[in-house]
Amino acid sequence: MSRPVEVYSLFTEFDIALFRSGKHFKLYEKLGSHRLTHASKQGVYFAVWAPNAAEVSVVGNFNGWNPRSHQLFPRWDSSGIWEGFIPEVDFGEIYKYHIVSNTGEILQKADPFALRNETAPKTASIVSTTWYEWEDKAWMENREAYNALDKPYAVYELHVGSWARNAEEPERFLNYREVADKLVPYVRDMGFTHVELMPIMEHPYYPSWGYQITGYFAASSRYGDAQDLMYLIESLHRANIGVILDWVPSHFPGDAHGLYRFDGSHLFEHEDPRKGYHPDWKSYIFNYGRDEVRSFLISNAFFWLDRYHIDGLRVDAVASMLYLDYSREAGQWEPNEFGGRENLEAVHFLKELNEAVYGHFPSVQTIAEESTSWPGVSRPTFHNGLGFGMKWMMGWMHDTLNYFKEDPINRKYQHSQMSFATVYGFHENFMLPLSHDEVVYGKHSLIYKMPGDEWQKFANLRALFLYMYTFVGTKLLFMGGEFAQTSEWNVNQSLDWHLTQYAPHRGMQDFVKALNTLYRGQPALYEKGFSPEGFQWVELGDHENSVFAYLRHGHAAEDDILVVLNLTPVLRDYRVGVPVTGDWEVLLNSDDQSFYGSGVEQTNCSAEPIAWMNFEQSIKVKLPPLAGLVLKRV
Template sequence: MKVLAYSLFSDFDISLFVSGKHFRLYEKFGAHLISVNNTDGTYFSVWAPNAQAVGVIGDFNHWDRSTHPLNRRLDSSGIWEGFIPNVAKGTVYKYSIRDFNGKEIEKGDPYASRWEHPPRTASIVWDTDYTWKDKPWLKKRPKLNALNMPMSVYELHLGSWQRDPSEPKRVLTYKEIAASLVPYILDMGFTHVELMPIMEYPYYPSWGYQITGYFAASSRHGTPQELMFLIEELHKSNIGVILDWVPSHFPGDAHGLYHFDGTHLYEHADMRKGFHPDWKSYIFNYDRNEVRSFLISNAMYWLDKFHADGLRVDAVASMLYFDFSRKAEEAATNEYGGSENLGAILFLKDLNEAIYGNFEGVQTIAEESSTYPGVTNPVYAGGLGFGMKWMMGWMNDTLKYFKNDPINRKHHHHQLTFSVTYAFSENFMLPFSHDEVVHGKSSMIYKMPGDEWQKFANLRVLYAYMFTQPGTKLLFMGNEFAQTHEWDFKNSLDWHLLQHPPHLGMQKTVRAMNQLYTSEPALYEHSFSHEGFEWITADDADQSVFIYIRKGKKAKDTLVVILNLTPVYRQNYRFGLPIKSNWKEIFNTDATEFFGSGKLNLNTLKPEKQECNGREYSTLIDIPPLGAIVLKQTK
């Protein structure tokens, strides 16, 4: 017999799967290299409840539909399975499905751990075996990845961070990337990297956000084990790895999840709920238990098999609301007449409970742009259970403010002060991501007004503002050295810009800010709490000066941050001191090494008994043009 009756599923597995509570389906579904009756081969299983017949086709049987039919389980699970002898690792295959309507279709394996290099679309029999050497990292991860520790994230797209100069059209392999990325992140002082989606996807211009192979590392860069090597090398240098994860939608490619067995299996059958009009993609049916099991198992897979330290969950707002990006009259409603997608809300709560309940020291981060309450509140307290949420309002207000000519900034002062009113309503991450440097939005440096010197000074002070505000940080690749072009996924970053002093100075600034952020407890110990922030002056709109305090657990760690957001040199500027103490400038964006003008405060600032800003003691300081200063107490 060419296909032996065999199953990896117990009755308990089936009951968990159909109830939406099986979170390790990757151990059961897909292609598994095993031995049955002393014969090596591969066990296949796939969920296709409305199919009339399912078989395996591939290079091992000359793609003949008739030779290797799978057996349908006798229960109501809709699973087809069987063991095929002598099918070895590396075998290329698909599922041949006679669908609900009797049409013969070919599908890739939703649980395949490897796929062919696009544009080819077949799955490959593979394994996830790897001898990990990152145990020291995993042991200390709960401490280093905690919410009271610094998190400075470098977001990157593997295909365009660097390319081979001698062959610029070729993307680098995971191993080649490891050789240059690890030392670069170490040198720059980022604590984490965030990889834009590395799951297999067919259309390169989608940047990985339209996935067909949810359980497969993209073959564009190598094998699953080579991705594991990259993550391991980062871990060896105490660098955390966050993966972008897309449970919000998937493309309609013929070999993918769409219409998998001739019916709307993974996507919602009601296209008001199942189709995304902006992205022309299909929305998962979160009301279906088996779909929730699939998605949560996928999240667990990347944390389990690839030792990822966190997932940044894409487009959460699009999942939460039926009327996201739709006119009200075109949107569906829930059973109570509201716009909330109750199935998606249940899914996100189950997801976060499963992740935090099974993995120590990981984080989930929501890319969520709505005002949905409690995104980072625990599930038991009525929240969605995420660890952090992107602070989109802060990002939008900040960029709007900085685009203004400095002469007009006094009229927009509130755009920088307003975010503090809600800064502690969630655990916020402050992002300057890839989304801000594409589609005609211009690069970060060209968002800044003024001549060349002013553009760079503006960008330095913008980054200083981000690094000294409450919340964790995220910076997209190229932003750290003021990439001049918008991000182009087809080409490498413009690393040659570092030959020029302004760009080199910007890179040095970001390196110094990372060092400051990770070494000063006041900047991270209370990232998500009112305890860590206090204004000294928030109302000097006429001079566009902002002064605030950052506090750690110990009074001696207190910092004062001063921003001057005009090109006017503010000499002998008086401000109130939080503590009667001597103060020393420990950071200044105007340093000449940063391509600044060198207007520093080299002398110790001494307290004077003169009331200012409602404080008993004050002092005078010189604030450089378009500059940021950080002060710390000194004996």
Template sequence: MSKPVEVFSLFTDFDISLFRSGKHYRLYEKFGSQTVFLNGRQGVYFAVWAPNAKKVSVVGNFNGWNPHSHELFVRWDESGIWEGVIFNIGIGELYKYSIETHQGDILEKSDPFALVMEVPPKTASMVSTTWYQWKDEKWMRNRNEHNRLDRPIAVYELHLGSWIRDPHESERLLTYREIAEKLVPYVKSMGFTHVELMPIMEHPYYPSWGYQITGYFAATSRYGTPQELMYLIEQLHKQDIGVILDWVPSHFPGDAHGLYRFDGSALYEHEDMRKGFHPDWKSYIFNYGRNEVRSFLISNALFWLDRYHIDGLRVDAVASMLYLDYSRNAGEWEPNEFGGRENLEAVHFIKEFNEAVYVNYPDVQTIAEESTSWPGVCKPTYDNGLGFGMKWMMGWMHDTLNYFKEDPINRQYHHDKLTFSSVYAFHEHFMLPLSHDEVVYGKHSLINKMAGDEWQKFANLRALYLYMYTFSGTKLMFMGGEFGQLGEWNVNQSLDWHLISEAPHKGLMSYVKGLNTLYKNEPALYEKAFSAEGFEWLEMGDTQQSIFAYIRKGHDKHNDVVVVINMTPVVREHYRLGVPSSGNWEVIFNSDELNYYGSGVSVGNIKSEAKHWMNKDNSITLTLPPLGGLVLKLTT
């Protein structure tokens, strides 16, 4: 008679050595629930790390959730891994781990490596698979051409459950497949190069937006199965659209079924709450000094790149990881061994994460949401950097939005808010974000941050977007910004898509589409996006008229473009602008066109004269539209 659980292991001695040293980056191939076929019988192999447990068993529907029925075996090698095979169960089986602590408590925990979890508020894990017959070979083969830092990268950030919902059942979340039918053609038509999905890992509390994760390896079941998510990603790839995921290695919630005190001890988090508790989010901070925890997190990062063909990871809240005193008062944090505020264990983890990603997937990108002036975020680790591919330019975002909130009559006193970022723009590989964080919690939607009446608000937003798309760096826009969503983002409802039938919103949508086309068609706007050689101010001191002018440069000087933006509602006639070459200059983009809901002001004659201006030997005279800008290019 066979035992309820039989001894078996997927771990080799080498696996255990790598795991315990923090160097095993494919733990998802070993841990969790894996279907196996042994001695002519089908079963499921379970493996879980719980080094401080007294006893671990698997409970589920198959045994009436009885913690005494199917006990796992602890390995002899002091790795803290419990494992074993249960036969006659398979795909679709619900289960948890029942963990008895040395204090006599019984904990029921979801599997940290579960591939699927029940739809919240239920919390059981499910035996599943990530097998999928991918059909995105062309994208994967040529992905580097889309992800390189000298290519256009215009990201559309979205939250899957509130981008769009069924108009007939507003409470119902669409499935990954239903979203694919609408999202893929929309993003393609708008011209974005990538989408960034806010966290899709399983999370119990929907209003956390996915940033409080309990199932790091489980795509949320709210929208369907892993294979349906893979279908969405595949369809985006077929249209040459990359997929970036938000990834949260900074903290996790204290839900009873999650990682918190997993085996009765502080296993994934720090025991010392000066390091282990996040005061802002009331969550728990990973213990980056523990080798097994680093293996868990880096394995998770590579899991999404491997199994889901993800093209980039945007790492959330990096600043909170780097500083021991982040959001803490004096006495609430402990300095590092050198007396500093830097979290040296987190720095080591971040470097190791980036090295592992780029060694295994050199054609993807990692992007840091890092809000401080930490040096070398995008430098290689061998040059003492953190090793990220890009970094969100948070200072640019805040300064720019503060500028556009000002009444145009006062902008002459805030001119430096738009010029200051050029001082440090090339210290990192910056992405210019207009993200979800800026349109919630009373901050207003982007359109309602703008000064003036309705026409001026839309003109201001067009001017902002022109500045964003023509300034150095890659681009990110949160959903709804492309058509002027009026209300703040609400995670529990769809965007206000009915607005796009109204002229101002329809015009703005056409405008963003035009900007994406301009950006992708003009090499000067992306080839040297992270180099000072790609940007030159023509006019940065015209505070009285609030006019800005600059040149963007690519590898070929014949592709250079000149940008001039008038940040007041006054038409500026006969405005003289220095240009880098003589000849006929063509307006290749005008934010004031009538089909963009602009005023249609005529620009005038733009043949250059041999008149020295703005440190250039040649110049042109223009009529600058109100709250508008022009992009010009030499034609002869």
């Protein structure tokens, strides 16, 4: 049966004006494939942006992949959009765009706006839908109570394909629904407030971990379809757990079916390789100065927040976007118009992105993975910031891990690595990340970064976690760290869940659960997490004993928390100054035997009128070896 392409459009003139000015933020409602009824006929409307094409056809099984059968029409307005309605095509049809460039080059491309793609290594797009009958209204209407910057924010980062697999079928991925049924009760029981999913957009090369994306609007078919992913997100929401997605607007791969040279020209990427090619990742950089590309990227951010009810976007590799000389030697980059190294087009894009996201979705968060001292990453754009809600505190992560790697006998020489973070710790809204990047490529797992014998390794890691949870900023822990996974993360296999049957690992898991309970239950640990008013050093200079003590403050003075860390394997009787008289209760002791500690017990203690550490009163505590105490005035 013949199914000719009919003239039809979802675009208005206003849509086109917005698109061409970089201000259309819901292009997913227009471009791509949309099943609908036109002139009493059901079929699919196709629309694709290919301004340098001489011909564009839709090819698929329905027409024997014949490029002469169903040619799209170019719009009359020079927008570069090709479109048309094909009757009788239905959901599930696979297709590509057959493009003949202005120079005669022939390409077959997946749809940049496809809602689903074939499972790799196949590369065609699939006519699909993101319709879903959501049942997370309570979360969506109240998520600001969980997602605001003055609320507890403890993130469990995971990779869907390697978090868990069935023991009987270790080569098979769990689908999104199977993951949901295991993940949701686990995360809820562990007490994390959010999960962060490493990129789940379609990517052809699985070992890229999802960071080399070809289908920006398609959830990876490796784990199911759109509705399966929505079930996972909905299940998390119904358990009052927020969902953050890793989002990659910094680069994309050069796969033949993807965005690279989409219509035979450098359409999405910058034409100049000094700006358009990423030497580290052998990938291509978006042309942030092109209005239509900004519309594409911001529409993609909106898509996940809108259609998938996502609560936050962690924006990958922001530093690589900000600097023209990122990973480039002299002569490999060109200064901006003012002679500087800043990528002004990328800066403009990031500001516009955050303004648009927070303007339309005020209860979400954007989080920058940014590793330099660029000022104001998490400050409002009207204060000349980039407008992100939070920024990963990479300096804290590096300094802290370097300190804890040291043999305790040498830590007194590295004392400042633990204290230096407060020098700059309030310049941004910082998130403390112990992420996937720290447990791959020979860096060792967290537990094997720690020095000493088995007991000391676990004691050190518990002390590190206690320090992270009681320090300023929000928290992020990569999967496996919570039970002290011993091997490095391997994307091709499940976490070693069997380890949790052993006391040291089970104790670590219980300790992280206790930390999440502490963090969520004590306002002093989160209400002023980005303000110098929320943190006060009590003991900063005792490098000989490697002891640190600090206070955390919330809005109410009675909520104050005292933290004391002893980062040597020596039991100490130690006097600590306190701001008020009365009894002090031990809320958490990382050396507790239930956590595989040595069981040195510190009971509640009373302040004495002995001036100490700039306070008029003090308490005397028994500091367990390689451990931390968290205390609160009763």
